Ligand SMILES: CC(=O)SCCNC(=O)CCNC(=O)[C@H](O)C(C)(C)COP(=O)(O)OP(=O)(O)OC[C@H]1O[C@@H](n2cnc3c(N)ncnc32)[C@H](O)[C@@H]1OP(=O)(O)O
């Protein structure tokens with residue numbers, strides 16, 4: 001049937017039975033983690049087309065224990081042998097269940113199923129028996145055909161049985177039992193009635209402050225906005241007696257997509273405990289997502305008491321055990337959630353990382369980063385995944401990747417120039433450009449192959465003479481040249497002797513190139529920084545040269561600062577060759593240029609870069 005133009009003819013607005021006018025939860029904040037209960041192996045399992053095998057459940061169980069979950073609903077043991085045997089296995093297998101972990105099992109209010117559930121936990125150190133029956137008018141009328149009194153009687157009589165069996169089993173096995181009672185469909189139940197039935201249950205169970213009774217108040221189906229849930233929870237917390245002997249527990253489902261909000265407002269309203277599933281698996285749209293809840297706390301500086309520092313392995317385990325993928329946009333865990341494609345985001349993140357690093361050097365480690373609510377490293381993600389490049393990207397993000405991978409901090413104007421190169425590639429392909437592609441393009445553009453200069457013009461060896469102290473040529477005044485460059489430059493692989501003079505190493509080389517190749521290039525700007533530390537330190541040089549009509553950027557890397565500057569000049573000059581700047585050196589395809597240059601490197605390997613660095617030739 002198509003959607004109705006007037007849905008009011010079919011759907012009633014949800015109206016909660018209570019509405020607090022003096023609610024206090026809106027003014028509260030969450031200051032600590034709740035008690036967590038994972039129901040992945042029960043609610044999460046019952047909703048799968050193919051429920052988990054014992055092996056899958058065991059793998060999941062181990063992961064939950066490792067994450068730090070202390071209460072785990074292992075199964076609905078009366079449902080199947082698999083479920084029953086799994087509970088036996090977590091109790092009997094040495095090392096599977098630490099002493100501080102509670103094994104929880106779910107049962108309906110039916111005597112045979114309660115008995116079977118007790119049999120499943122025989123010998124456990126700590127066990128929570130969780131019993132439920134639906135309490136809302138719809139279920140009372142349609143499913144159970146029960147009055148309110150009948151519903152209370154059902155809960156009362158079966159709680160009596162749970163009490164009796166708990167006493168017997170704890171005497172026999174020394175098990176510490178806790179009791180959880182869920183008025184299923186709580187949010188659609190008259191809240192006063194939910195309190196009434198829970199008072200009766202509590203009077204029979206007789207909890208202590210040491211082992212409180214758990215009243216689990218489920219949004220079995222999420223039918224209202226989270227504020228209505230919070231009102232119901234606050235009302236319940238205010239009216240249930242002996243509050244110190246009660247743990248109020250939330251069990252939100254996500255039918256309206258606000259399960260996380262409901263759980264957070266429910267905690268503001270006084271709840272002590274939250275039941276949910278990792279990545280929000282569960283019936284229909286799922287149970288509330290424990291990862292999001294925990295990481296929301298973490299991002300506020302509150303320890304969730306759960307450890308997601310290896311999120312990728314959690315994703316692997318959960319998706320392999322359930323057969324369900326984790327959405328790429330899933331909060332904190334999806335593969336795209338720390339990724340920025342768009343230029344302005346990348347620019348802000350790059351600046352943010354630089355500022356963060358500076359603050360950290362002064363002892364301030366507080367995370368304050370544009371667009372990234374948490375540090376991806378905290379959940380085991382690498383920074384490389386943060387910035388990815390497509391046609392929406394800008395110079396900042398691309399420069400960030402070059403810096404991350406090659407350690408090269410490009411001058412701002414060079415960032416713009418390289419960005420234009422990448423933009424051409426991305427316009428051509430129309431797809432995302434991988435980090436490898438960016439780095440390869442960078443190396444090709446500036447003739448850097450494994451950091452040796454393999455341009456069309458490549459440095460083989462050189463010496464620099466300082467003429468200030470007398471030497472072969474004595475300058476007449478300070479503006480005159482003070483350097484003489486002598487060296488061998490491979491021009492498309494053919495080694496040529498180049499000699500020139502200038503007031504610095506780079507200008508002397510350019511002077512030599514002009515004499516050899518017949519065109520003048522001048523240096524417009526030059527920057528340099530160190531890469532690496534200690535004995536591995538290298539100099540990275542960036543030079544911008546011009547023939548008077550067009551600018552060319554060049555890059556050089558070398559352990560020797562002078563050699564790195566000279567390589568940068570040749571890297572820029574190699575690009576100028578492509579524009580026919582040197583009459584003698586004709587443009588060739590980039591691939592051919594690299595091939596030629598590489599051949600030249602092999603040919604000249606003996607008098608190669610090492611000699612040049614030492615300035616001995
Ligand atoms: C909101 C939740 O997620 S609750 C958990 C739900 N999970 C599951 O149901 C998974 C496991 N369930 C099962 O394996 C089976 O349903 C069993 C073993 C529990 C029961 O199986 P069956 O005896 O074949 O009954 P069936 O599944 O049809 O259950 C419906 C009966 O249980 C009754 N019932 C349902 N919930 C409860 C409850 N909480 N307490 C007591 N009786 C209940 C129904 O009224 C119905 O009774 P009727 O047969 O007299 O009309």
Ligand SMILES: CC(C)C(=O)C(=O)O
Pocket residue numbers: 043106132182184185216218219220221251253
């Ligand atoms: C058994 C109860 C807690 C349940 O799963 C629900 O109401 O969703």
